Amino acid sequence: MRRMKKNFAALAVVAMVAAACGGGDDASDAPAEEPAAEEEAAEEPAEESGGAASEEDTAAALEEAAEADAEADAAGVPETFEEWQALWESERQAVIDRAVAEGWGLDEATGIATGPEGFTLDTNLCPEGWSNTEGLDDGVITIGATSATSGSLAAYGNIYAGLGYYFDYINSEGGIGGYTFEVDLKDDEYVATKTIEAWTEFFQSTKPLVGHTLGSPNTFSVQPEFNSQCVPQVMVATGHQAWGDPVNNPWTTGYQLAYSSEALLWGAWIEQNTEPGVTVGAIIMDNDFGLAYEQAFADFVENSDHIAAFEFVRHDPAAATLTNEVTTVASKIGEGDVFISMTAGNPCVLAIQEAARAGITETAAAFFTPSVCKAVSAYMAPAGEAADGWYIVGGGIKDTTDPKYADDLYVSWANATLEEMGGDATISLQGEGFANRGFAWENMFRIAAEMPGGITRVNLVLAQRGMAMTHPALLDGIGFGMNGNADAYFIEGSDISQFDNANQTWVQQGGTIDLSGKSPNCPWVAGEGC
Amino acid sequence: MTLLIQRVLDGLFNGSIYAALAVAIAISHRATGRVNLAQGEIGLFGGYVALAMASPAASFVAGAALFSNLPGHPFNLWVSTFFALVVAAALAVALQRVVMRDFGESTPQRALNRSIALLICVSAVISSQWGGRARIFGELFPSDGDAYVNVVGARLRYTTIGAWVLVLIACGLVHLFMTRTKAGLSFRALTDNRGSSVLVGIHPKRLMAIGWGISGALAALAASLAASMSLLDSSLMFRTLIYALAAVTLGGFDSLRGAVVGGIIVAQAQTMIPGYLGLPSEMSIVAALIVLIAVLVFRPWGLFGQRPVERV
8 A cells, every 4th residue: 555655655756846837828838839949949059149239349339339329319309299290190101112113912813912122921821711901891900919918928918908099199180091900919928828829819700910929938929820820920029040041930920029039139238348358147037038048148159258157047937036046147247257047027016126135236347137127017016126237238218207308299199198098198008008119000000001002911911011110109219120031030130228217218329229131031940949 | 056055045035935935825724724816816915915015106006096195195115014914814815715615625626625715716816907018116225236135255144044034033023923923822722623623712714814814814925025035916825825835835734833834845955956956946836746746755844743543
């Protein structure tokens, strides 16, 4: 009997360990069809950093920015809202004129859509019964979206609240091209398997015109389905470099600064601002998102004569505390070294607090928080005094709750309009959704509406692939747009800023860094990289 | 060596939370003979009540507007937390009297199903009222970079010291209740020998409610301590429950002292095993499960529990 109990216990232990390692609802899973890929990727960093400009270009741009200032970047920016609107209209018209001149669009006879710089969409690969206008129902465009609205990344759900209010504003102004908009948001709790469930339901029943996802593992989990279903997966809310692949995944577009670019900028800044022989310590979220940072930075370190070592600890995305992980990293770095947090959501705050408690911020030469943790009200203010002095490669986006933008023409308009629509302008991520992403979505639809054929799935993709606008929610000097197969990333610029806790604001260090058009495409292969 | 000491000290804070929740589970188990899996969620409800009491009316925290009618709102976090213990106790008593009245008499399987259902219900209420977004709870003890005592180069944080002071005070009060009050003695008699206790006039249902009330307050203490060092969100106590179950199993369901010691051991396993074996942090919960399984195999009544004796 006792032997049976012991055997059972041993079996139960093995089962428990297997269950804990198996993933289940763990967001660290790689795309469902390649569960081993993430382990391989962790052991074999990518041979090249696709999705980011070269190290030489990055370092040069950083040096140039360090000698410039933000005011210089502001030269030539419109000074009234009417001037801004005239500028945007002319920029949209330029895209439309180019589309007409170059013959962008879907050739119904061949089923091939052509766009800028060799970009093509082959609708013959779409499933039988596919429709270019599915989701345009009785004058209403349905946008399907999944995001975490609960769990440790729940704050990002505010982006969709903001985006929803932006579409309410568009609807109140008469819509676009005869259509009004509805955003149908499902909570996937940042769990990739739930993203798959949600999108299975979307594709089978709601059938939105376009879709949107948040989170690297989540976007990876449904990207194949989007591309096989020929549904635009628009401006996904993740900076993974894999979204810059217009050849293999033409229906998917990214939006924000790629994590690989951000990692290179960390590396370049460290080389330019610290003593040789520095050790970099990091905590990294243990999933595709964190892996993107890890691989890019590890590649940089491998080629660097300045950085002596890269010591990191991965953490469970669902971890309630990061004490153990930060303690481990703190034991590996010392005076004059650098600490980088490569995480998202609630761990943004925890990492800042724990780094202070562990004494890292007293001894390190610099400490970085990632761009996804930039939101002042969501992640910096809650960290209290511990947030003071943190650096960020900020992604070039204006935080609408940052007091230094209180007099910014567009930000003040956006905040006022957000409040009018029922939103809360004190929530950074609502402002992000409204002012930043809302602008991009609106212009995508406006461009598509004026293209031959009007608003269709194909035209929405082409509108993105050829868009070139002056984005008012980006820092001056940072370009916004794509150019077919030649440029697959909307935003390739950034600021480097340091947080001033007393004034609850990011203080930009030097001018903006713009690497528009310099990031090579990233045909991502799980386990290998770009 | 400094790293080892630091890991031990880091583990002590989590140990205080697991100990508090483990004692809560042990007490409700003593009251009913069954494990209440909703214990963590009841405590979490208390945590959110504390947040609502400490938040301004315009803060979009559910309940803050209601409490704003009370003079002095928003309240100091300590006052709010104390009130939350009372609310959680009251909630636990209400749930026991209304929903789980015959929890102790039901079969183990029915009791398990009912406590899972209660867990889901309370969790759903929390999510619907306060949403899924994490909230800043506030600091019960100073936690900035200077708030520590140097122990051979490692940092014993004020938060750890403060948490253990609170937990030990709470356990001390529970001990005094159990040993110095008539109700407490009756409670012990009931849990030791239910049949005889009823015969001598002890009212089991009233004492069960008292047991659940104490458990609710301790669970709220655990939730408040956890939230003060992390963020308050709807999933905070679910993982904590797993560790606390491991702790109370290790210590013994009928031993409050064992629950405290079990909390310390489980927290140390959680810190040490991944750290020194180089395992991913996701494996920290496996450490607790291994402890749980090992105890069930080799000493199922726990380190401090009483070995069941069957008289024939």
